[in-house]
Amino acid sequence: MVKEITSKEEFDKILSESGDKLIVVDFTASWCAPCKRIAPEFKRMSETYTEVxxxxxxxxNCTALAQEQKVSALPTFKFYKNGTVYYTFNGAIVSGLESGIKKYSASDAEPHFNADGVKPSCVVL
Incomplete structure (x- = not known):
């Protein structure tokens, strides 16, 4: 099941209460064609990976949240655990989304960092 977030407060509450459970967030817009293309796959994955x-x-509808999360392209997918961003990528690439879910839902998964010790924003084309 995909839960639609309607406010920053709702998002923050879910993030703070989720513990070490993986959260995958699809930042989208109704006018975004690539977002519409990947939406059915995102829903399917929510039914397959029920622990996520x-x-x-x-x-x-949630511009403050999108700005806070530094969303600058659509779709943007962000993966969170324990309130920390583990991984970010942009694009409607089903294989990239699913491989990220498999990797970061593992209990021993670590956040993705670059050589400078910074969490990068990965672009998948």
């Missing part, structure tokens, strides 16, 4: 929390944020 799947959230959807419409950036036009």
């Amino acid at each position: 929390i799947f959230l959807k944020v419409d950036v036009d």
Whole structure:
């Protein structure tokens, strides 16, 4: 099941209460064609990976949240655990989304960092 987030407060509450459970957030918009293409696959993954929390944020309805999370392209997928961003990528690439879910839902998964010790934003084309 994909839960649609309607406010920053709702998002923050889910993030703080999820513990070490993986949360995958789809930052999307109704006018975004690639977002529409990947939406059915995101829903399917939510039914397959039931141990993962799947959230959807419409950036036009939650602009403050999208800005806070530094969303600059659509779709953007962010993976969180323990309130920390573990991974970010942009694009409607089903294989990239699913491989991220498999990797970061593992109990021993570590956040993705670059050589400078910074969590990068990965672009998958």
